[in-house]
Amino acid sequence: METGIVFAGFGGQGILLAGKVLARAAMEEGFEVTWLPSYGPEMRGGTANCTVVIADEPVGSPIVDTPWILVAMNGPSLERFSPRVAKGGLIIVNASLVSQKVERADVRILLIPLNDIAQELGEPRCANMVALGATVRGLGLFSLDPVLVAMEEELGTRGREKLVEVNRQALLRGYSFLNALR
């Protein structure tokens, strides 16, 4: 088993953090895991993406050609990565920011108004955790519990303890969203 997950969006949307929390949870669950960011002259508002590979054997390449799950936090990310998603895979689309249709009939598509949910929860920055909650559910490898712990540890060490509760809500909302699947 080797599963690739790509998180992609604007810089500042918490793309790298969402991937890191997932990688950390997978590690705690005993999986082999790699996390690889896009790197270089990146800036806030530019594009950002990261790839997480979760496997039960040592991971060879941390680069994934055909991810099983794509989280597209904005339109350009959807255009760039959706053709590469594996057949039968899952695309989670941020319906708050993405208006274009996904031109794939052979994958599952989950439209979630990530930013609207985050706004509702009172913290616009937690859209990434709503997406991560849905990703964990779609992945089906482990429960949300290790993800909640990993999120808490990630935020706790960055002096953002006060954000833990709202991010917990965000993860739970995302996790419960899979019934919207079409």
Place this chain on the structure above:
Amino acid sequence: MKVLMRGNEAMAEAAIRAGCRCYFCYPITPQGELVEYMARHLPRHGGVFLQAESEVAAINMVYGAAAAGARTMTSSSSPGISLKMEGISYLAGARLPAVIVNVMRAGPGLGNIAPAQGDYFQATKGGGHGDYRLIVLAPSTVQEAAELVMLAFDLSDRYRVPAMILADGMLGQMMEPVELPEPILPQMIPPKPWALTGAKDRAPNVVSSFDLDPYRFREILRALWEIYREIERNEVRWEEYETGDAELVLVAYGTMGRICRTVVRQARREGLRVGLFRPITLWPFPSEPLRELSHRVPVLLTVELSAGQMWEDVRLAVEGRAKTPFYGELGGVVPTPDEILSEVKRYVRG
């Protein structure tokens, strides 16, 4: 306890745990996190972090700290390492132990910041001027990167030969779970009676790479090459994976080594008898074990993120006993396991 860390961070932490207390650098992508980590953590351990005015300055600060007996390190990426080469030659000539980390990116020239393995020649065949070698270690996982940094300090001190960690942008940037090695105690670092520590109550020590008398300098170099021969006898390291019954063995190091491991697993699932030979020390190169392998394996396929540099050492070791084809990518492009497997299938059938 396993922690999730970037390769760059794990190498920095391992250096601190190896007793490195003097780190000099000049920033460059894709090894920036190593600099950041050192800036944040080294002062807490009573160490010196110094961002120099240039790469040339940084390597010469390493020279100074090493001459004073400190465990010292610098890190950079390909173009920055080129700038450090003069100083590295001086370190080698003066018999000074130091660790240099090269998180390779694509070249030549400014190239780009994507992972590549085009600095193999530079690392293993000289790079700087003169008759010298570096101990060159090539990690393929974040775990191994941490372990090899610890080893680099030990080997460098033991032989008084500078050691280089040859990593690449992928290994530097990626995070993986790592079990960090235990920190060494200061008393575990062997004494350095040759160091410049103030000549109170003893004759002055001299640290230099300079001798105008060719006959005297020849003797210095002969002694140095005795040390190199000793390193070749004692310190060759490599890993073999599924080579026992292999009809084809992939030869790859670092990032390509780990990707080729996946290729071997995929090939085996399809019934192809494929193995992997992964050099861990690039110098000294594992020529002997590769030579032995070439007596029973008909094809040794070298795979690199370069136009074929280690390939030359493979061919020198094999001396025509087996087929030695090459597959490589250029410019920072990383081949997928599938692409390599297609290449493998040109030589073996299930």
